[in-house]
Amino acid sequence: xxxAAEPHWVHARxxxxxxxxxxxxxxxxxxxxxxxxxxxxxxxxxxPLGLGVFLAFTDTTIGRRGVWVxxxxxxxxASDPIFWGAVFYSVFYTAVATVLKFALGLWxxxxxxxxxxxxxxxxxxxxxxxxxPTVLTAIAxxxxxxxxxxxxxxxxxxxxxxxxxNFNFLGSEWPARFSLIAANVWRGIPFVAISLLAGLxxxxxxxxxxxxxxxxxxxxxxxxxxxPMLLPILAxxxxxxxxxxxxxxxxxxxxxxxxxxxxxxxxxxxAFQRGIPGGQLGEGAAIAVAMIPFLVAATLFSYxxxxxxxxxxxxxxx
Amino acid sequence: xxxVAFRDVRKSFGSTHxxxxxxxxxxxxxxxxxxxxxxxxxxxxxxxxxxxxxxxxGEILIGGRVVNQVxxxxxxxxxxxQNYALYPHMTVRDNMxxxxxxxxxxxxxxxxxxxxxxxxLGLEALLDRFPRQLSGGQRQRVAMGRAIVRNPQVxxxxxxxxxxxxxxxxxxxxxxxxxxxxxxxxxxxxxHDQIEAMTMAxxxxxxxxxxxxQAGPPLELxxxxxxxxxxxxxxxxxxxLVEGAVTPDGFRCADGTLLPLPRHARxxxxxxxxxxxxxxxxxxxxxxxxxxxxxxxMGSETQVVLRIGEVPVTGVFRERxxxxxxxLLPVSPDxxxxxxxxxxxxxxxxxxxxxxxx
Numbered sequence: 001x002x003x004a005a006e007p008h009w010v011h012a013r014x015x016x017x018x019x020x021x022x023x024x025x026x027x028x029x030x031x032x033x034x035x036x037x038x039x040x041x042x043x044x045x046x047x048p049l050g051l052g053v054f055l056a057f058t059d060t061t062i063g064r065r066g067v068w069v070x071x072x073x074x075x076x077x078a079s080d081p082i083f084w085g086a087v088f089y090s091v092f093y094t095a096v097a098t099v100l101k102f103a104l105g106l107w108x109x110x111x112x113x114x115x116x117x118x119x120x121x122x123x124x125x126x127x128x129x130x131x132x133p134t135v136l137t138a139i140a141x142x143x144x145x146x147x148x149x150x151x152x153x154x155x156x157x158x159x160x161x162x163x164x165x166n167f168n169f170l171g172s173e174w175p176a177r178f179s180l181i182a183a184n185v186w187r188g189i190p191f192v193a194i195s196l197l198a199g200l201x202x203x204x205x206x207x208x209x210x211x212x213x214x215x216x217x218x219x220x221x222x223x224x225x226x227x228p229m230l231l232p233i234l235a236x237x238x239x240x241x242x243x244x245x246x247x248x249x250x251x252x253x254x255x256x257x258x259x260x261x262x263x264x265x266x267x268x269x270x271a272f273q274r275g276i277p278g279g280q281l282g283e284g285a286a287i288a289v290a291m292i293p294f295l296v297a298a299t300l301f302s303y304x305x306x307x308x309x310x311x312x313x314x315x316x317x318x
Numbered sequence: 319x320x321x322v323a324f325r326d327v328r329k330s331f332g333s334t335h336x337x338x339x340x341x342x343x344x345x346x347x348x349x350x351x352x353x354x355x356x357x358x359x360x361x362x363x364x365x366x367x368x369x370x371x372x373x374x375x376g377e378i379l380i381g382g383r384v385v386n387q388v389x390x391x392x393x394x395x396x397x398x399x400q401n402y403a404l405y406p407h408m409t410v411r412d413n414m415x416x417x418x419x420x421x422x423x424x425x426x427x428x429x430x431x432x433x434x435x436x437x438x439l440g441l442e443a444l445l446d447r448f449p450r451q452l453s454g455g456q457r458q459r460v461a462m463g464r465a466i467v468r469n470p471q472v473x474x475x476x477x478x479x480x481x482x483x484x485x486x487x488x489x490x491x492x493x494x495x496x497x498x499x500x501x502x503x504x505x506x507x508x509x510h511d512q513i514e515a516m517t518m519a520x521x522x523x524x525x526x527x528x529x530x531x532q533a534g535p536p537l538e539l540x541x542x543x544x545x546x547x548x549x550x551x552x553x554x555x556x557x558x559l560v561e562g563a564v565t566p567d568g569f570r571c572a573d574g575t576l577l578p579l580p581r582h583a584r585x586x587x588x589x590x591x592x593x594x595x596x597x598x599x600x601x602x603x604x605x606x607x608x609x610x611x612x613x614x615x616m617g618s619e620t621q622v623v624l625r626i627g628e629v630p631v632t633g634v635f636r637e638r639x640x641x642x643x644x645x646l647l648p649v650s651p652d653x654x655x656x657x658x659x660x661x662x663x664x665x666x667x668x669x670x671x672x673x674x675x676x
Contacts, residue, residue, distance in 0.1 A: 206403035209370050214417035214468075215391035224416070228407040 055285035062279040073286035083287065086265040089177065091294070093252075093266055094245045097184045101241060102234075104185065105192025110226075112193065113200045123194070130190035138254030141183040145169035145255070173263040176256055180264055183251055188244070192237055199233035200226070239302040243295055267291045320381030320394075320471035320504055321346045322367065328375035329362055329528075336362050337528040339376065344521070349498050349505045353515040354525035354551070360508045361476055363525075367506060368397050368474055381471055396465035397474040400481065402457050404449040410436075410460050411445040414467045435466040438497070455486045462497070473498075475507040479514065491517055512552050516540070524548050546664040549593050549657060555621060558631040560592045561661060569658075575627030577606075580653045586660070586667055593657035596621065599633035605650030608633075610641045624649065 022028060056073055060066030077083045112123055129137065144151055146169075153166035169179045203226065211221045249268040252258070258265035258273060265273070267287055275284020322344040329337040337359045344350045352360040365371040367378055369390030377384050385393050404413050412419075414435055415428045423431075436442045439459045449457055458478060465473055478494075479487045495518050498505055509515055515522045516536045523533040524547070531551075532544040543549035549557050562571040564585045569577040569592045577592055597619075608624035608631070615621075620639045624631050624647065633649060641647050658667040 204401065204403065206399045206401055207405060209368075210397070210399060210403040210405075210464075211416075212370070213368060213390050213395070213397050214464075215420045220420055225405065 052285045053289055055282050056289040057286075058282045060281040060285075062276075062281060066282050069282070073283050074290070076283070077286055077290065082262050082265065083270065083290075085262060086267050086270040086287070087290075089264060090246060090266040090268075090291075092177070093181060093184070093248075094242055094298075097181045097188065097245050098238065098241055100181070100185045101188040101192050101245075102238065105189045106196055108189065108193040109196035109200055110222075112197050123197070126193055127190045129187050130194075132187075134187070134250040135254055137183065137187050138251050141179075141186075141251075142255050145179050147171060170256055171260060173260065176260060176264050180252055180255060183255065184245060184248060187251065188241060191244075192241060195233065195237040196230065199230050199237075202233075203229045235302045235305075239299050242298040242302070246295060246298065247291065321379075322350075322472055322504060322506065323379040324363070324367075324376070325379070326376040327363065327366065327373065327378060329359070329366060329371065330374050335528065337374075340525075340528070340530055341376075342523055342530060342533060344504060344506065347502045347504055349495070349507065349518060349520045350523060351507045351509060351515040351519035351521070352523050352525060353509055353512055354531075356510055357527075358525040359528040360510075360525050364397075364474055364476055364506060364508045367472075368395055369393055394471040395474055396468045396470035396472075397476065398458075398461045398465055398478045400477040402449075402461040402478075402481075404457060404460055404464075406449050409446050409448055410441060410452070410463075413449070413460055414463045416464070417468050431467050432463075435463040438466060438500075439463050454482050455490060458482065458490060462494070466501070471504065473503050473505040475505065477509055478507075479509070480511070487514075494518065513554060516552065522552075524551060526551075542666070543593075543657065544666050546591060546593075546659045549659065553595055555596050555632050555634065557593045557595045557657070559659075560629050560631070561589055562592060563588075564590050564658065571627065571629050573628040575629050577626070577629075578651065578653060579658075580656060583656075583658065586658075589661035590667065591659040591661050593659060594631070594651045595655065596632045596634040598652040598655040599624075599631070599635070599649045600652060601635060601637060601648065602650040603648055605648040607646045608649050610639075610643055610645045610647050612643065613639055613641065615639075622647070 016024070023032075055066075057068060057070060058066035059069045059072070108126065112119070112126065116122065143149060147153075147166060150167060150169065152169075153163075156163045157166060168175065170176045207225050207229070208221055211225050216224065246266075247268055248266065249272065252264060252266055253269045253272065256264045258269050262270075267290060271284045271287035271291075273284075274280050274287060278284070324340050324342045327337055327340045328335070340359075340363060342350070352363060354360050362371060366373050367380075369385070369388065373386050377386060379385065380393055380395070405416065408416065411432055414432045418428045418431060432445070433442070436445060439462060441456070441459055441463055444452060444456060444460075449460065452460065458481075461478070475494075479490055482490060491514060498518075507514075507518065519536055521533060522536050522539050524531045524539065526547050532539055532548045536552075539548055539552050543552060543557075546559065550559060560569075560571055560577065562569050562577070564579065564583060566585060567576060568579050569583075569590070571577065571592075606626050608626045610622060611625055611630070612623040613620065614623075615638065618636075620635050620637065622633045622635065622639055622641070624633055626649075639647070659665065660667055
């Protein structure tokens with residue numbers, strides 16, 4: 001024990017400087033940490049939202065400060081068939097596109113969850129539609145749906161000879177509506193597929209093995225294991241997907257601009273159309289505000305109907 | 319209930335060979351423990367028996383029927399997984415009834431069977447809880463309940479106790495053994511813990527690198543390990559294994575220390591290994607002087623790390639040892655219980671050691 005005679009090395013404790021003490025103060029820290037978030041939210045979220053809601057109750061036009069008109073904008077919209085057309089198409093567009101996105105996305109996720117060669121490469125490719133800028137997607141689909149140069153028409157007319165004339169994708173109401181939904185589905189599938197794939201990978205393989213030993217068929221394993229285990233993630237992904245689809249603007253505006261004859265206007269494009277090119281800022285804002293109840297309803301539905309499952313909660317919830 | 323047989327079972331994943339011809343016969347109603355270090359292939363063997371892994375070569379029989387091509391659900395087995403694999407979105411009752419629900423059993427039969435299993439395991443009060451609301455030991459019991467409900471011919475356990483804390487593990491160990499004595503269902507149990515194997519098994523199968531090293535009743539493996547691997551694996555603290563040569567004077571270690579041998583031990587060519595279990599040393603005023611390194615009192619016994627010459631050995635004594643590190647403690651091995659192994663082959667040197675056991 002010769003070391004006992006030597007003095008122990010002691011870590012030198014420096015007295016904190018005044019600046020260090022200032023930043024160690026809890027109140028200062030709380031304010032310093034909260035400021036950026038609160039500032040950003042105020043400037044970029046609360047202010048535009050508040051301004052939009054305020055404008056909806058005025059008759060502001062571009063270049064003229066409006067006056068408070070109460071519910072007049074909404075009363076006008078209630079009797080406007082184009083507005084109701086946009087409400088109908090917004091709901092229809094969201095509903096059909098969401099159902100298709102989830103059906104195809106879940107199917108794709110289940111496929112990608114299998115052990116396939118080049119798995120990571122395929123997953124990367126699947127993400128492509130999602131990372132393409134929306135306007136590029138829109139222009140591509142614009143060409144695909146072009147009355148003269150559509151590749152689909154070319155395949156059916158020139159290559160296969162099944163038709164004698166080109167498709168008229170965007171020229172009449174219903175074909176235009178479904179064409180837009182197809183473009184939205186193509187763009188939206190990767191998000192759903194990759195999110196659900198992440199969800200699938202959290203399911204323990206031993207659950208499937210236990211079910212296999214319990215005698216479950218593949219369909220029963222999907223029905224009794226995959227679906228219930230995936231529901232919470234499904235709910236969140238669905239909420240996001242509904243919100244993104246309902247508030248979609250770029251695809252619709254870039255491909256059809258709401259035409260033909262306003263048949264493909266959704267609320268976001270109609271609000272823009274009335275507010276900016278039309279100059280009626282107050283009316284445009286009122287259309288945008290009219291989207292809020294739909295979005296709240298969609299969110300509450302997914303949240304309460306799907307996400308709050310008893311078994312996910314911890315102990316003490318009998 | 320049924321017997322189980324592995325006949326020259328092989329398994330490879332691609333070019334990696336995991337099992338190299340395993341043959342084990344398990345009589346009806348027996349509790350067999352497959353034990354070995356991780357990566358020895360014991361879990362793979364169990365999963366092959368369950369039908370979760372396909373069989374590369376050889377045959378697996380359940381109740382005399384070759385099941386190589388039989389799908390898992392038709393093998394009439396039930397398995398308890400290491401992580402229990404309880405369905406988290408189902409109550410305890412639904413978890414246990416799931417297999418019957420899939421088989422479209424009548425409601426009253428389902429309820430009766432679930433209650434029977436719940437009563438065996440003391441789960442009656444927990445039937446409406448979700449797995450998340452249960453403790454580790456309760457989840458373990460639910461997993462067993464799910465197996466019992468099915469009335470299988472064979473129970474399979476894949477390291478079922480390794481997620482429990484030490485005290486609960488000891489408790490569940492005796493509970494499972496007691497359960498097996500009551501149900502008498504053939505059981506194949508995989509563990510890496512030799513104490514679980516010793517305490518629970520009718521037959522232990524020791525595996526290493528995809529080979530069966532020895533199979534037999536626990537005490538036979540303990541008393542007559544067939545090779546160095548089993549000698550070192552079974553027993554805690556592990557058997558002392560010392561390299562050296564068998565000479566007419568005794569066992570000469572590499573550093574020249576001489577250890578006593580039984581009279582009938584005959585010199586053998588090549589390097590040998592001298593094996594003596596820690597509890598087979600005894601305090602002996604006429605024994606070899608051993609220098610005490612570390613004393614670990616356990617209460618019921620005392621574990622002492624000793625050095626005989628330059629050879630480190632561990633001894634376990636029923637007596638309380640007052641010696642301090644550095645002291646000399648005279649000890650001698652029980653000559654009837656000395657083992658000799660061939661260093662090269664690892665095999666027990668049998669002819670030289672026809673000792674009798676108490």
